[in-house]
Amino acid sequence: MSLLAAESRRDFEIHRFPLLAYVLVPLVSLVLQAWLPRVASPYDWFDFPLVVTVYFALGRRNPIQGTLMGAAMGLFEDALSHHAIGINGIAKCVVGFLAASVGIRVEVDNHTVRLLLNFGLSLISSAIYLFVSRFLLGLTVEWSWLTELFRAIGNSIIALILFPVLDRLQIRD
Amino acid sequence: MESFLSRYRNLVVLLAILVAQIVGLAIQVRRTGAGRGTLDPDDQSGVRLIRLWANAVISPPERIAHATKLGIVGTWSNYIDLMHVRQQNKNLQETIGRLRLEQAALMEDARQGQRLQALLGFQQKYIYTTLAAQAYGSSGSDRSHVFYIDKGARDGLKPDMAVITADGIVGKVRDVFPHTSQVLAVNDTTSGAGVILETTRIRGILKGNAAGQLEVVGVTADQRIKPGENVLTAGGDLIFPRGLPVGVVQKVVADPDRDGLIDIIVKPAAHLDRLDEVLVITATEPRFSPQEQQDMATSEQTAAANDQMKASSIMAEKLPGLIEPDVPADQQPLYDDSNPNPATRPPQPLHPDRFSPGAAYTPPGVEPDPNSNAGIETPKSSERPAVDGAGPPAQPSKSTKQQQQRDQ
Numbered sequence: 344m345s346l347l348a349a350e351s352r353r354d355f356e357i358h359r360f361p362l363l364a365y366v367l368v369p370l371v372s373l374v375l376q377a378w379l380p381r382v383a384s385p386y387d388w389f390d391f392p393l394v395v396t397v398y399f400a401l402g403r404r405n406p407i408q409g410t411l412m413g414a415a416m417g418l419f420e421d422a423l424s425h426h427a428i429g430i431n432g433i434a435k436c437v438v439g440f441l442a443a444s445v446g447i448r449v450e451v452d453n454h455t456v457r458l459l460l461n462f463g464l465s466l467i468s469s470a471i472y473l474f475v476s477r478f479l480l481g482l483t484v485e486w487s488w489l490t491e492l493f494r495a496i497g498n499s500i501i502a503l504i505l506f507p508v509l510d511r512l513q514i515r516d
Numbered sequence: 517m518e519s520f521l522s523r524y525r526n527l528v529v530l531l532a533i534l535v536a537q538i539v540g541l542a543i544q545v546r547r548t549g550a551g552r553g554t555l556d557p558d559d560q561s562g563v564r565l566i567r568l569w570a571n572a573v574i575s576p577p578e579r580i581a582h583a584t585k586l587g588i589v590g591t592w593s594n595y596i597d598l599m600h601v602r603q604q605n606k607n608l609q610e611t612i613g614r615l616r617l618e619q620a621a622l623m624e625d626a627r628q629g630q631r632l633q634a635l636l637g638f639q640q641k642y643i644y645t646t647l648a649a650q651a652y653g654s655s656g657s658d659r660s661h662v663f664y665i666d667k668g669a670r671d672g673l674k675p676d677m678a679v680i681t682a683d684g685i686v687g688k689v690r691d692v693f694p695h696t697s698q699v700l701a702v703n704d705t706t707s708g709a710g711v712i713l714e715t716t717r718i719r720g721i722l723k724g725n726a727a728g729q730l731e732v733v734g735v736t737a738d739q740r741i742k743p744g745e746n747v748l749t750a751g752g753d754l755i756f757p758r759g760l761p762v763g764v765v766q767k768v769v770a771d772p773d774r775d776g777l778i779d780i781i782v783k784p785a786a787h788l789d790r791l792d793e794v795l796v797i798t799a800t801e802p803r804f805s806p807q808e809q810q811d812m813a814t815s816e817q818t819a820a821a822n823d824q825m826k827a828s829s830i831m832a833e834k835l836p837g838l839i840e841p842d843v844p845a846d847q848q849p850l851y852d853d854s855n856p857n858p859a860t861r862p863p864q865p866l867h868p869d870r871f872s873p874g875a876a877y878t879p880p881g882v883e884p885d886p887n888s889n890a891g892i893e894t895p896k897s898s899e900r901p902a903v904d905g906a907g908p909p910a911q912p913s914k915s916t917k918q919q920q921q922r923d924q
Contacts, residue, residue, distance in 0.1 A: 370574075373573075374574055374581060376656035377578055377656040377664075378578050378582060378654070380654045381652075381789075381790075381791075384790070385728070385789060387658060406529075407530075410526075410530050410533055411529075411533070414537070419570050419574070422570030423570055423653075423655050423656055424655035424657050425660055425690055425700060425706070426555065426659070427544040427545055427555055428540065428563055428566055428567075429538070433541075436530065436537075437530070437534075440530045479538070481545070481547070482545065483705075485726025487727065
């Protein structure tokens with residue numbers, strides 16, 4: 344198996360993208376996240392910024408970059424809502440850090456790995472959101488784990504479709 | 517130290533960013549008396565600035581996406597999908613004609629109701645000035661039921677203005693940016709509106725639940741509450757005017773937190789998930805369209821003319837005329853000779869003294885000045901009674917004649 348074959352983190356390729364991709368892809372994901380729920384409601388079980396954060400963190404394999412991108416995406420999402428700014432920021436920067444840390448150790452071009460990673464990281468993001476809002480800040484948050492499960496499944500499916508498309512943006516030597 | 521930082525650089529950066537965000541959250545959230553955290557409804561300047569930046573970045577492409585979608589949908593529905601439109605148009609024209617007649621009658625009733633309530637001292641809001649806006653975006657999170665509209669502070673919008681559609685209430689303006697505004701939908705868990713059940717007149721507070729449904733919370737259990745009953749705004753929250761449709765009762769469930777109380781699940785009248793055009797209530801002064809004004813004027817004139825005719829006919833039936841010009845004096849409706857002692861003018865004294873009515877007192881021994889009439893009122897020649905035989909005798913009145921006949 345490819346993920347077991349690599350003996351060193353150096354064996355994995357670090358994906359590079361044009362600068363415009365680093366700006367436009369997150370921007371498009373934020374716009375879609377803000378706009379699509381109006382079209383797809385009530386079946387809006389997706390989180391485009393999370394999927395894009397995971398993709399770049401896995402591809403770049405740099406925890407700091409993953410953390411920064413996750414924080415930026417989460418803060419943008421918080422700013423568009425009417426909730427406190429920082430809850431999604433914390434959740435997604437942890438997700439970016441974890442994704443990049445996993446990317447260092449695991450070959451992530453495999454579709455199954457991508458699917459499982461997105462599913463797991465979506466649930467982790469939801470759990471962190473719940474922890475921060477309910478236990479850290481003491482806010483009253485209504486919660487449905489079934490919705491979070493659907494969202495994790497939706498994110499995994501989107502990742503399966505979106506990752507190959509984004510792979511085409513890579514700079515290849 | 518340097519080796520520690522370089523070795524755990526990733527973790528240090530992660531922790532630094534986490535701590536920074538936690539500090540930021542601590543600034544935004546404050547503790548209530550019950551020990552729970554709550555968000556300040558009014559954003560601080562820094563937080564508001566971040567929201568403004570995010571809105572400025574996301575809104576333009578989002579509006580382009582929305583306009584593109586509208587263009588495609590409009591092209592389809594306006595130029596391609598036009599089956600049966602002519603028949604629908606004819607039916608609608610007929611409906612409009614009928615509704616205009618009904619509207620004129622209803623407006624007259626409404627005006628009468630307003631006058632009566634003004635007499636009772638109520639300060640209610642009836643007719644609204646609205647601004648149409650296009651809903652184009654959302655928060656992107658099902659935990660935050662807010663959406664964005666394409667009108668902002670430059671269009672005169674302010675926080676806490678009510679947002680409605682023709683079907684019912686939608687939410688209230690929460691945050692206003694120069695060209696856009698954020699609207700908090702009524703089905704958000706942090707929203708609230710005073711509502712009343714139309715038939716049973718039971719009041720309650722409308723909120724959103726975790727599933728995005730509307731519910732009236734904390735209502736005392738009542739058997740009369742049945743599914744299908746209309747829910748209206750109560751008008752006591754200073755945001756939504758009274759009487760706007762909210763939805764219909766879908767079902768009644770027991771309040772999970774408090775015994776004896778129920779929660780009423782409400783099916784919203786407005787399609788909260790599929791909002792395109794919304795109306796923002798910007799003022800509550802009366803404002804009628806020219807057609808409505810014309811209808812009202814016509815209705816008012818007709819009503820006034822009817823009232824006047826009705827009043828004059830009643831007067832003519834119940835009250836006689838005071839003077840009939842073509843009838844002799846003794847046959848006039850008000851002619852009355854039934855009194856045997858009619859009031860007569862008192863006779864003038866032959867030698868007026870100080871006790872005579874209207875005479876001034878003259879002390880004894882003082883000769884009155886013959887040239888002056890001081891002290892004695894001398895009647896004018898025309899009014900002087902003919903007692904001394906000088907001058908023409910006064911014509912006796914009818915009553916005097918009768919008196920003389922009785923004396924003889």
